[in-house]
Each structure stands twice: as C-alpha cells, then as structure tokens.
Amino acid sequence: ANYIFCKECGFVFHCPRCSVTLTFHENDRLLQCHYCNFKTGIPQTCADCSSEVIRFNGFGTQKLEGDIRQAFPQARVARLDRDTTRTHDDFASLYQQMTDGDIDIMIGTQMITKGHDFPNVTLVGVVHADLSLNIPDFRSSERSFQLLTQVAGRAGRGDIPGQVIIQTHNPDHYVFNFVCNHDYEEFYKTEIQFRKRLNYPPFTRMVSLEIESENESLAEQLAQKLKKMLSGKITRKSGIELLGPSRAALYRINNKFRQHIILRSSDVHALQLILKQCGSAPEWQQFSSGKAKLIIDVDPVNLM
Ligand SMILES: [Zn+2]
Ligand SMILES: [Zn+2]
Known part of the structure; x- marks a missing residue:
C-alpha cells in the first residue's frame, strides 16, 4: 500500500x-x-x-543491489528475493555459498529473516525500516518489533558479536528503543496500552466482511447494502461497533475491487450471533453471486 x-x-x-x-x-x-x-x-x-x-x-531490492555494487565494487554480492530465489534449490545454493564464505554481502527481502539461520553474519543493515512500521494495520508496531528482533538475532559469529544498523525516518518511534534493548516486556507494556486506548485486540475481537467484485460500483453498492443489513441487527446492548465500508488497503487484487466492513466487539458471542442472524436471511444470497463474493474473516490475521 x-x-x-x-x-x-x-x-x-x-x-x-x-x-x-x-x-x-x-x-x-x-x-x-x-x-x-x-x-x-x-x-x-x-x-x-x-x-x-x-x-x-x-523500492526494489534490485535497485539496492545496484547501489551496493557501486559502493563496494570488490565485494561478492548476492540477492535473495522472490525473483532470484524461486525454488528450494536456489535457496540451498545461496545458503551453501554463505556457509562457504563465498558471499560478502547478501541483500534480501523479509524472506531473509524467515527460516534458515545464515552463518557468519556479523553486520546486519535494515534499510527503510519504516516500511513495516507504516503498513496500514493496527499490528504494524508488533510486527516490526518481531521482525527487527528476529533480524538482530541473526547477527553474530562465534565469539564475534553482531552489529545491527537500522535505517528509519522515525528514530523516535517507541519500537526502536525496545528493539535496541531487546526489551520484550517493556515493548509489551507500551503496545498493550495503545491497543486498550483504541479498542483493538486483545481487548476486542474483530470480524472482517469483504466484498470483492470485478465491477467496482457493484462492490460499492453491495458493501453499502451489507452495512445497512448489519446495522439493522446491531443493538446498543450488543456493544458491536461497525467500521466502514471502506476500500481495503490493497484495493485491487487480481482485477477485483475490494470493499470491507469491520465489526468489533469485546463480546465474541454477540459477533457470532449477528453473523448467524444475517447469514440465515434470504437477502444474504445477493452478496455472493456470480458477480461478487463475500468473504468473512473472524479475527483476521491480515487486515489489508
Ligand atoms: Zn516533517
Ligand atoms: Zn480510521
């Protein structure tokens, strides 16, 4: 986004x-x-x-590779991303080269933090850490903290301690302080206050109702109808809050336009009840026809 x-x-x-x-x-x-x-x-x-x-x-890792090759003409540079590492063999080959000490600088996407531990890494640079921090999701700080501590954990070789350099436009953001100090407890304390203040999980449960269609205005119309239907069933007592409809952050995927509505409540049974009530109503059929599709996600891991 x-x-x-x-x-x-x-x-x-x-x-x-x-x-x-x-x-x-x-x-x-x-x-x-x-x-x-x-x-x-x-x-x-x-x-x-x-x-x-x-x-x-x-920005692309390809561009970064170009810059690095220019800055370090003597270095043996390799790149690990979806373009260069399509198969398991590609990955195994890069891993072997790292183990053999045939690579001086390895450039990679988040892929690099997942799975294998690369040996002999003494310096890690995180370029534009703002990227994960600014993902439009209420969990972006938590994800960044996880990602950065994971990356930091990769550095170090035997007795040689590793060094991590993080590039950001927001050095004052609370995440970085806790990452530098490896302070999970304090990060948790700060993050949980934010969640509480803004009524996000774990203080509430969420349901995302997404309408997708190749027809942009149909998706909009259906999302409005869906809102009307849901609103009609929400009572004051249920404590359910309805957000949207709005465009999803990734508005268009595979030629389909995506609109979504978010329901949120501290009472998961109230959420389940409203889904059940709406789901059994005949009007519900219109949201999943040949031209549109309704996707319901309870406790969505990704709200994009
Ligand atoms: Zn400014
Ligand atoms: Zn908002």
Missing part, C-alpha cells in the same frame, strides 16, 4: 480515529483510512514540520 511521508522528519499521516497509516489513492488524489473510511486531501506539506511531503511506493 502507498502512503505519504515527510522527507525531513519522517512524519506519516495517520487516521485520527484508528491510528493506522492513511493509504494514498492516486486516482482520487486523497488519503484514506481503510478501517473507518476517513478521507482527506493530499497535504502539500508536513503537519509536523511544514517540509515537503513525498509519496512512498516501495
């Missing part, structure tokens, strides 16, 4: 209600919260320091 950030201070625009990163939609020239559908125009300047803001739309 794309977002907008400040070149100078790293400020990123967040939803005032949900505190998730606002997603940048190029066609409509607006920033949008994909949880609650909050919208705002593209700001010209940073809300924090008034500097120019730019859009972030990813």
